[in-house]
Amino acid sequence: MQVHTYASESLHASRGGIGLDDTPQSSRVSSTDQDAHARILRAALTEFTQRGYKGASTRGIAERAGVxxxxxxxxxxxxxxxxxxxxxxxxxxxxxxxxxxxxxxxTLEQGLSQFISDYLLQVTAQSDILMLGFSEAFSQPEISDLLREFMWKMRGMIVRYFEAMRERGAIKEGDYPILAHIIMTSLHGAASMRKRTPIEMAQLSDERLTGCLVKTIVDAYARYAPDSPIHDTQLT
Known part of the structure; x- marks a missing residue:
């Protein structure tokens, strides 16, 4: 028997379908339902990050959400x-x-530093639920699919960035998908390690992490040395 839920109804509507009847979903779902939905999701985030997926219970989530x-x-x-x-x-x-x-x-160094800084901020802000998602992805194909789709899109965007910089003469030819993979695993790994390693690792600053990663890529792939006048004037 198929169980129809608010969540499945939302998913169905988002894919161009209609829910239980022909009335638009926005008309069917009351503000009270929307508030309860948001409170349950916030409570679940808290329970999952504090207790893990296996340790969290629907009873505890419901109590925390006040439903x-x-x-x-x-x-x-x-x-x-x-x-x-x-x-x-x-x-x-x-x-x-x-x-x-x-x-x-x-320069390549300036643009890459800004991008990596922006990405690291987002990864750090969502690190708890992302770590949980990655740990459960091995046994939950639907979670794995969500993460795979996001990572694939992000990798594609980084590759397009390197290709654009190559067209501007700022970077050498290289295996850009591998470079994108290195950036993503480095940043996600750093965010995870901050949560699970001794205080010395947790205190590594964003600036230090970003600077080291950028320097490694620039030293290997920049078409001109970072301090070269040609490097600066070529890109203006």
């Missing part, structure tokens, strides 16, 4: 649905830049 479990299951069909919604929300808040222009001005 009963019947209401919780009306909005989200299962605990897995809640985790999926939490991961999806975290990924939506991590904006993938569509316009690369702000990162293309100046």
């Amino acid at each position: 009963n479990e019947v209401t919780l299951f009306r909005h989200f069909g299962s605990k897995l649905d809640l985790l999926r919604a939490a991961v999806e929300q975290a990924l939506m808040q991590m904006k993938i830049p569509q316009d690369l222009e702000p990162y293309l001005h100046g």
Whole structure:
């Protein structure tokens, strides 16, 4: 038997379908329902980050949200649905830049530093739920699909950035997908290590992490030395 929930109804509508009837979803869902939905999701985020997926319970989430479990299951069909919604929300808040222009001005070092700084801030802000999502992705294909889609889009954007800088004469030919992979794993790994390693690692600043990663790439791939007058004037 198929269980129809608020969450599945939203997903159906977002894919161009209609829910239980022909009335637009925005008319069917009351502001009270929307408030309860948001409170349940916030409570789930807190429970998941504090207790982990296995340690969190729908009863605890419902109590934290100020609703009963019947209401919780009306909005989200299962605990897995809640985790999926939490991961999806975290990924939506991590904006993938569509316009690369702000990162293309100046030198490779300047543009790359700005991009990596922006990305690291977003990864750090969502690190708790992202770590949980990655840990559960091995056993939950739906979570894995969400993360894979996001990472693929982000990698594509980084590759396009390097290709644009190559056209401007700022970077040598290289394996840009591998460079993108190095950037992403470095930043996600750094955010994770800050949560799980001794205080010395946790205190590493964003500036230090960004500077080291940028210097490694620039030293290997910049068409001109960073301090060369040709490097600066070529890109103005």
